[in-house]
Amino acid sequence: MDSRLSPNIPAQIAQLRPKLEQRARRFGPDSEDLVQETMLRLCAHLSEDRDIRDLEAYAMTTLRNLTRSRWRRQVETEELEDHMSITETDASDLLAIKETLAAIDALSENHASLLRLVRDGIESPQEIAMLTGLPLGTVNSRLARARARLRDLTDA
Structure with missing residues (x-):
């Protein structure tokens, strides 16, 4: 944690962890990674002296946005079959x-x-x-x- 953070903030972030984990489990198998990334972003945001009015709402929104970003990066692939490889012009x-x-x-x-x-x-x-x-x-x-x-x- 950054030394500039208020002593109360790390405790608030730590209290959010169970809620973040519960929400992240809905999003898939890499829930722990999502929670850690969310907490890192919260700490980084707060260490820059930015004001967050509702820490829990901000954390949940960050978690949701990270999840959506990962979903967008996933590319569904389909195995090619013989009839798919050549297209007649x-x-x-x-x-x-x-x-x-x-x-x-x-x-x-x-x-x-x-x-x-x-x-x-x-x-x-x-x-x-x-x-x-x-x-x-x-x-x-x-x-x-x-x-x-x-x-x-x-x-x-």
Whole structure:
């Protein structure tokens, strides 16, 4: 504990532990880790001389938020089966892609070069501006005009 904490605060945090443990058990098997992390955050928050009006409510909210954060980080995975590993591309999709790429090549070089960067996975106008050395406003306006022209050429 930080020496700046009021002598009463560590006792209040210690009294919260059973309530935190009881609540955390509802959230899953790593309840002890959640309780410890919650208590650490409480101590850190209080050691920074921040005011907490209702320590128990703050602790329960912290516990809930930590739990939700962990749930969001968990990624559900599914085992791949043979029929899932290869997806046949629809012929109409291939034709549409080919038509779109040809339409990009038909654009002026100023517009086509920016759309090629987008095609290659650089979607952020800021990143495109950095790569090309163009001002951000120029990149945004050229991309808008290029996309509009591309829609006209592909009838999309």
